[in-house]
Every structure is written in structure tokens, then in C-alpha cells.
Amino acid sequence: MLTEFSIVPLGVGSSLSGKLAIVLKIIDESGLPYKVNPMGTVIEGEWEETMELIKKCRDELMKHEERVLINIKIDDRKFKTNAIDEKIASVEKKLGKSLKK
Amino acid sequence: MLTEFSIVPLGVGSSLSGKLAIVLKIIDESGLPYKVNPMGTVIEGEWEETMELIKKCRDELMKHEERVLINIKIDDRKFKTNAIDEKIASVEKKLGKSLKK
Amino acid sequence: MLTEFSIVPLGVGSSLSGKLAIVLKIIDESGLPYKVNPMGTVIEGEWEETMELIKKCRDELMKHEERVLINIKIDDRKFKTNAIDEKIASVEKKLGKSLKK
Amino acid sequence: MLTEFSIVPLGVGSSLSGKLAIVLKIIDESGLPYKVNPMGTVIEGEWEETMELIKKCRDELMKHEERVLINIKIDDRKFKTNAIDEKIASVEKKLGKSLKK
Numbered sequence: 001m002l003t004e005f006s007i008v009p010l011g012v013g014s015s016l017s018g019k020l021a022i023v024l025k026i027i028d029e030s031g032l033p034y035k036v037n038p039m040g041t042v043i044e045g046e047w048e049e050t051m052e053l054i055k056k057c058r059d060e061l062m063k064h065e066e067r068v069l070i071n072i073k074i075d076d077r078k079f080k081t082n083a084i085d086e087k088i089a090s091v092e093k094k095l096g097k098s099l100k101k
Numbered sequence: 102m103l104t105e106f107s108i109v110p111l112g113v114g115s116s117l118s119g120k121l122a123i124v125l126k127i128i129d130e131s132g133l134p135y136k137v138n139p140m141g142t143v144i145e146g147e148w149e150e151t152m153e154l155i156k157k158c159r160d161e162l163m164k165h166e167e168r169v170l171i172n173i174k175i176d177d178r179k180f181k182t183n184a185i186d187e188k189i190a191s192v193e194k195k196l197g198k199s200l201k202k
Numbered sequence: 203m204l205t206e207f208s209i210v211p212l213g214v215g216s217s218l219s220g221k222l223a224i225v226l227k228i229i230d231e232s233g234l235p236y237k238v239n240p241m242g243t244v245i246e247g248e249w250e251e252t253m254e255l256i257k258k259c260r261d262e263l264m265k266h267e268e269r270v271l272i273n274i275k276i277d278d279r280k281f282k283t284n285a286i287d288e289k290i291a292s293v294e295k296k297l298g299k300s301l302k303k
Numbered sequence: 304m305l306t307e308f309s310i311v312p313l314g315v316g317s318s319l320s321g322k323l324a325i326v327l328k329i330i331d332e333s334g335l336p337y338k339v340n341p342m343g344t345v346i347e348g349e350w351e352e353t354m355e356l357i358k359k360c361r362d363e364l365m366k367h368e369e370r371v372l373i374n375i376k377i378d379d380r381k382f383k384t385n386a387i388d389e390k391i392a393s394v395e396k397k398l399g400k401s402l403k404k
Contacts, residue, residue: 004342006376008271010212017390021397028402036402037340038390039307039376047159051152058148058177069210071273071376072173073309073342076159087320087341094324099331099339101404105241107275109372111313118289122296129301137301138239139289140206140275170311172374174208174241174273188219188240195223200230200238202303249361253354260350260379274375278361 002075002083003050006040007057009065019065023057030056033084040071044084047076103176103184104151107141108158110166120166124158131157134185141172145185148177204277204285205252208242209259211267221267225259232258235286242273246286249278305378305386306353309343310360312368322368326360333359336387343374347387350379 009019027034027041030053034043043050054072061068077083092098110120128135128142131154135144144151155173162169178184193199211221229236229243232255236245245252256274263270279285294300312322330337330344333356337346346353357375364371380386395402 002341004340008210008212010210010218016212017393017397020394024394024402025398028398028400034403035340036391036394036404037307037338038305038345038387039378040342042341047156051156055148055152058175062177062179067176067178069271070173070175070177072171072175073374074171074173075168075342076163076171077168078163084341088339090320091323091327091339094320095328095331097331099327100337101339103240105239109311109313111311111319117313118292118296121293125293125301126297129297129299135302136239137290137293137303138206138237139204139244139286140242140277143240170372172275176241185240189238191219192222192226192238195219196227196230198230200226201236202238249358253358257350257354264379264381269378269380272375272377272379274373274377276373276375277370278365278373279370280365 001046001050001077002042002044002087003054003072004040004042005054005070005072007054007061007071008069009061010067010069011065019061022060026057026060027053035084042084044082102147102151102178103143103145103188104155104173105141105143106155106171106173108155108162108172109170110162111168111170112166120162123161127158127161128154136185143185145183203248203252203279204244204246204289205256205274206242206244207256207272207274209256209263209273210271211263212269212271213267221263224262228259228262229255237286244286246284304349304353304380305345305347305390306357306375307343307345308357308373308375310357310364310374311372312364313370313372314368322364325363329360329363330356338387345387347385 032043032045133144133146234245234247236243335346335348
């Protein structure tokens with residue numbers, strides 16, 4: 001199961017990088033395969049471990065925030081592993097060229 | 102905590118209403134406050150009960166589908182209850198008029 | 203074409219209802235069919251008029267904000283009109299019962 | 304302005320890579336800075352050029368599809384250029400380590 005998520009605390013002003021660093025440290029230490037992009041983080045894992053990780057990020061931010069917004073987008077496909085690498089590779093193969101990542 | 106979610110099975114053709122009926126039956130029977138809109142369902146509940154409900158909908162669809170896409174959007178605000186009714190009411194009060202719902 | 207969108211200014215503290223009132227006034231006056239829900243607004247319209255309306259809301263907020271986040275979700279289906287009313291009605295018919303809206 | 308978007312045709316079965324290749328060819332040829340991730344594509348551009356590009360992708364898919372779903376997430380920040388590279392760099396600097404991309 002592939003999951004992209006982003007989390008934004010409200011009320012901290014327009015610079016978020018310090019808060020995002022806290023979240024990305026948790027993700028990086030989780031051991032789940034992940035890829036950061038400028039709008040969110042894609043992780044690969046089963047439902048329970050994925051939701052537990054997102055909850056951990058939210059709980060950590062909520063220690064110091066009054067309100068957070070979270071976006072979660074899931075692509076859940078039976079019998080599919082290593083989708084985090086293969087999904088783009090499969091498109092690139094069809095295109096016959098490399099894409100910017 | 103307010104959560105809007107939608108779930109779409111891939112590969113069933115462009116008519117989804119039968120699949121959505123299965124999902125909405127589960128939500129309606131959950132006992133959590135909810136509101137259906139044409140693009141998703143907003144539910145109000147704590148993290149665990151909300152995620153358990155979404156997982157139940159996903160598990161039910163995955164019995165017959167090979168792939169589903171899920172979108173989850175969370176507005177998590179400390180000490181806030183009955184947000185499912187009060188959020189729009191608060192905007193209408195500021196506007197001094199009723200909105201279409 | 204059905205479009206749900208939400209727009210959030212960053213850096214205004216955790217109470218957003220005043221900002222959302224500005225946005226909803228613009229939507230209400232646009233003349234496009236719409237339905238407000240606690241997490242966003244669903245509008246029905248063609249691509250150009252929909253995107254023009256969302257841009258108008260964003261331009262208005264950006265007069266006083268330094269940063270906004272916008273979520274847009276589109277369900278675009280050929281030859282389908284009045285989807286804003288019929289989508290839920292079609293699910294309710296399959297369920298044989300009314301849902302909370 | 305940073306925009307992540309994804310587009311999914313309904314009714315094509317669970318393998319989408321051929322359809323996504325068509326979309327990514329259009330994005331790659333647009334000349335706008337972009338980064339592909341396993342759940343979508345992040346592009347950097349002004350409102351008009353961004354929405355024109357997304358519409359072009361949608362129009363191309365709708366030639367052969369009856370229904371598509373589109374997700375668009377925008378992070379619009381005044382006076383900010385090259386956010387597509389700097390957003391992650393700024394977080395990495397705060398963390399003092401590189402992240403997986």
C-alpha cells in the first residue's frame with residue numbers, strides 16, 4: 001500500500017520548515033520505505049504501520065499546536081510490493097525515457 | 102476531529118454508486134456523526150474510531166476489488182467538539198446569511 | 203464537472219471562519235450551483251468557470267495573506283449534468299434509505 | 304506556486320501506467336519545472352500556466368475516457384521562487400541530514 005501524506009500546523013506563520021523537520025525525522029526513523037517530495041511524503045507499508053506512523057507525527061505536532069490539517073492519499077493494490085520504486089519505473093518504460101524525480 | 106474521506110475502486114467502469122452504497126451503509130451504521138456530500142463524507146470522531154471506520158470500508162471493498170484509491174482530509178483541533186455542525190454555522194454567522202448545504 | 207475545493211491561509215492563527223466567510227461570499231455570488239460542507243465546498247460547472255471562481259477566491263485571500271494552501275478534487279464525467287444533486291440520490295436509491303447531509 | 308496533481312481515469316482496470324505515460328509526456332514537454340513521485344507530479348509555475356497544463360492533460364485523457372478524477376494541491380506563497388528545490392533543502396538543513404527523495 002502506497003500512502004502520501006502531508007501535515008500542516010495552523011497558526012505558526014508562513015514558515016513551516018522547522019515543524020516539517022520534526023515530522024520527517026519521525027518518518028526517517030520509522031524504517032518504512034519513503035520518498036519526500038516538495039508537497040508531501042510517500043511511504044510504503046501495510047495499513048496499521050502506515051496509520052500508526054502518521055498518528056505519531058500528528059501526536060508530536062499536537063504537543064505544541066492547537067490545530068493541524070492532514071492530507072492522506074492511499075493507493076492500495078493487492079499483491080503489489082515495492083510499488084514505491086516500480087510505479088514510476090513502469091511509466092518510464094512505457095515512455096522510453098527518464099523523468100525528473 | 103473532523104475527517105472527510107472518499108474511496109474509489111479502480112476497474113469497475115464509470116458508475117460507482119453501487120460500491121458507494123456499500124461504503125455509506127457502513128458509515129451510517131457506525132453511529133459516528135457524519136454528513137454526505139457529492140464528493141465524500143465528513144465524519145466526526147477521535148483518531149482511532151475514525152481510522153477503524155475507514156479501514157472497515159476499505160476492507161469491505163477490497164473483498165471484491167483489486168485496487169482502491171482513498172482520500173482522507175483531517176482537521177484536528179484541540180478541545181473542539183461538534184465541529185461538524187458548528188463550523189458552517191460560525192461562517193454563516195459572520196456572513197449574516199444562510200449558505201446552500 | 204463536480205469540483206470540491208478548500209482554501210486555507212497559513213499564519214492567521216487557528217480560527218479561520220472570518221477568512222472562509224470571504225471565500226463563501228464569492229462562491230455564493232458566483233451563480234454556480236454549490237453545496238458547503240464542513241471540510242470544503244462542492245461546485246458544479248465547466249472547467250473554465252470553475253477555475254476562474256477558485257482563482258477569484260485565492261486572489262482575494264492573497265491580498266492580505268502571504269501564503270495559502272488550496273485543495274481541489276475534480277470528478278469529471280462526460281454528458282453528466284446536475285451531478286451535484288443526483289450523485290447522492292443515486293446512492294440513496296440503491297440503499298433504499300436517506301443519508302445525513 | 305507549487306502544485307501537486309494526479310489524474311486517474313475510471314473504468315480502465317487496475318493498470319494505469321499507459322495512461323499516466325501520456326500525462327507525463329505532456330508535463331515533461333511543457334517546459335515547467337517538475338518532479339514526479341509515486342503518487343503524483345509536483346510542478347512549479349504561475350496559476351495560469353499551471354492550470355493550462357493540467358487542463359491539457361485532462362483534455363487528452365478525456366478523448367478516450369468517459370470519466371476522470373483529478374486531485375490538485377497548491378502551496379501558493381508570495382515572492383517565493385524555486386520552491387520545488389528549496390523546500391526540501393530547507394528541511395534537510397534544519398535536520399542536519401539528507402532525506403530519501
